[in-house]
Amino acid sequence: MASETEENYIKAIFKITEKNQGAANTNAIAAHLSTSPASVTDMLKRLSSKDYFHYEKYKGVYLTSKGIEMATQLIRKHRLWEVFLVDKLGFSWDQVHDIAEQLEHVDSDELIIKLDSYLGHPKYDPHGDPIPNAEGKFTLRNQVTLQSLEKNEKGTVVGVRENDTPFLQYLNHFNIKLGTKMQVLSQIDYDHSMKVLVDDAVELVLSHKACSNLFIKKTTL
Amino acid sequence: MASETEENYIKAIFKITEKNQGAANTNAIAAHLSTSPASVTDMLKRLSSKDYFHYEKYKGVYLTSKGIEMATQLIRKHRLWEVFLVDKLGFSWDQVHDIAEQLEHVDSDELIIKLDSYLGHPKYDPHGDPIPNAEGKFTLRNQVTLQSLEKNEKGTVVGVRENDTPFLQYLNHFNIKLGTKMQVLSQIDYDHSMKVLVDDAVELVLSHKACSNLFIKKTTL
DNA sequence: TGAAATTTTTAGAGTACTCTAAAAATTTAT
DNA sequence: ATAAATTTTTAGAGTACTCTAAAAATTTCA
The missing domain is CATH 2.30.30.90 (Ferrous iron transport protein A (FeoA))
Structure with a gap:
């Protein structure tokens, strides 16, 4: 199983490549994770045997389908927990990010299935961001x-x-x-x-x- | 803030001393955490500056009030999450321990206040174990x-x-x-x-x- | 009380991260 | 095309844990 750190790297790479339409570079990953570029290089080298992404020295990094699958499931978990925090516990939309950031690392497939069902299979989180379904498909908004x-x-x-x-x-x-x-x-x-x-x-x-x-x-x- | 490992050590010491009515010894802690006695000694030495417990070589360990407070809050969080998993998500009582073990390490005071209130301030978890209140007081059962x-x-x-x-x-x-x-x-x-x-x-x-x-x-x- | 059994600690090393400083490679700009 | 600026990597080291094997201390029991 992937460590919390590994999960955060994969999610960061996903978000950067999604925004950039290209490979995620070392500095961008470091900035996203509030760490040093040297740490990122080190981590990418160690992780590169795990098949989450393609890494070429000086060229940056992009996710494999395995990596995309992992990032998507993390985003799904994060956004479902945000819905829970706002709809059920009464948090406001500006209070939930950091808590969901922790909850998303809890490992249990059954938990997410039941949570999703309990929340009524929501399509959007409290900020209007789409929640990928169990297969990883996002419902895109016309916006x-x-x-x-x-x-x-x-x-x-x-x-x-x-x-x-x-x-x-x-x-x-x-x-x-x-x-x-x-x-x-x-x-x-x-x-x-x-x-x-x-x-x-x-x-x-x-x-x-x-x-x-x-x-x-x-x-x- | 305490790491997850630290939290698990403190909780283990609490549970052992509660059961034994005496200091928790190295082997017992190791068994409880599925680790080696050598690792426990090492950890106790490193942690002993943090005032969670009293440690004397070869004598074992017992918690200070600061340590007891921490253990109690962890147990409170664990048991509240178990109530959530059973009452709200529909898990059965034999399925919730491992998930609650992860959820209890999520760090947010506001989350626990709101969760407790959402669950209706339960006094017992799904196994009948008392849930300490915010001040750490357990409601004891007549059993x-x-x-x-x-x-x-x-x-x-x-x-x-x-x-x-x-x-x-x-x-x-x-x-x-x-x-x-x-x-x-x-x-x-x-x-x-x-x-x-x-x-x-x-x-x-x-x-x-x-x-x-x-x-x-x-x-x- | 002293030998045996048990418990605990030490020694030494490994993994998964982190960092800063310096070197190397690449990109940009002239 | 080369110098300057930027990005990335390497080198070397630190922290928070983990381990096994061996030594030391304590407890048990004949």
């Missing part, structure tokens, strides 16, 4: 960033790009959550911020940064 | 072993002495669980087995070993 909407276009919030605590708390502050309705009132050229109407009630100005990190499903009029 | 009952005495099952899988499955086989009613019909001198009436319906003969490991709360007539 765009708030930033990409034109004036007067409407939609509802279906996710956030990064689920870092400060951003989630910023959204809490404006009472923006999954399902919140958004309509673009105007785009402000100067700094690319946007004036929006929230839940048909409140007018807000959101920064460019915030708008690029909010995923919206457009309402077809 | 005797089935073996100690006299002919015709009655009671209900409130716990098991060891919760090893084979014993629990033996009980499953006879449909004996927490709350099952028991009446002693006769004691068989030859091998100290007992003939009992289960739930006012079924007559069974239970071995001496089984009878000594079943905890009963007597029904006062």
Whole structure:
């Protein structure tokens, strides 16, 4: 069985290659795991016999199907636990990442089967990220960033790009959550911020940064 | 923070001293953790600066109040997770030990507060063992072993002495669980087995070993 | 009390990680 | 095309555990 450290390396490689569309390089893995590049090289060399990824010196690394399978199951476990923490225990969406990061390493297939069923086979986690099914398939959402909407276009919030605590708390502050309705009132050229109407009630100005990190499903009029 | 290994050592020492009423010796700790006595000595030496226990060479070890506090919280976490696994996820009582053994090491005070509340502040785990409260106090049960009952005495099952899988499955086989009613019909001198009436319906003969490991709360007539 | 049995510790080494500093390879920019 | 900047690897060492074999201390018992 893979150690917790090994699991974290595989997950980091998966996330980096998913974002980059290419091999994950040493520095990126080190940054992702808050470790040194030297440690990463060392670990990659030791792990390379285990068939989770292809590694060529100076070329970076990409996962094999075995590695992808492992990463996907970890993401499944992480997101199911997040649903549990929010839906059942009453945590808010900005509090669950670190706890799920621990829970995802608990090893029991039966546990995940039962947890999934207990939660009603959820398709999305509390941040709107898709939960892969037992076979590793993600349900993809039809989404765009708030930033990409034109004036007067409407939609509802279906996710956030990064689920870092400060951003989630910023959204809490404006009472923006999954399902919140958004309509673009105007785009402000100067700094690319946007004036929006929230839940048909409140007018807000959101920064460019915030708008690029909010995923919206457009309402077809 | 304590490592998982450290936590397991402290818990083992707690369980051994609780049973023995004396210091935990090296061999006992090694047996409990499936490791070698040499490793235990080494670990005790390294840990002894951390104030969890008193250690004297060749004399064994006993916990300080700091160590007892830690062990108690681990037992609390373990047993709360067992309740979750049985009551919410539908595991049976013989399946939950190993999973709870992993879950108990997840580090989050808020998680345990919320879990406890979600479960309705249970006082006993699925094997009838008391769950210490947040302050570490155990609710003690008024219990005797089935073996100690006299002919015709009655009671209900409130716990098991060891919760090893084979014993629990033996009980499953006879449909004996927490709350099952028991009446002693006769004691068989030859091998100290007992003939009992289960739930006012079924007559069974239970071995001496089984009878000594079943905890009963007597029904006062 | 002293020999035998048992328990515990020490010695020495191995694995799975971690690190910093320096060297090597690659990429970028002129 | 070569120098500079960047990335990656190597070298060497440290920590937190693990082990087996042997030595030392303690306990048991005749």
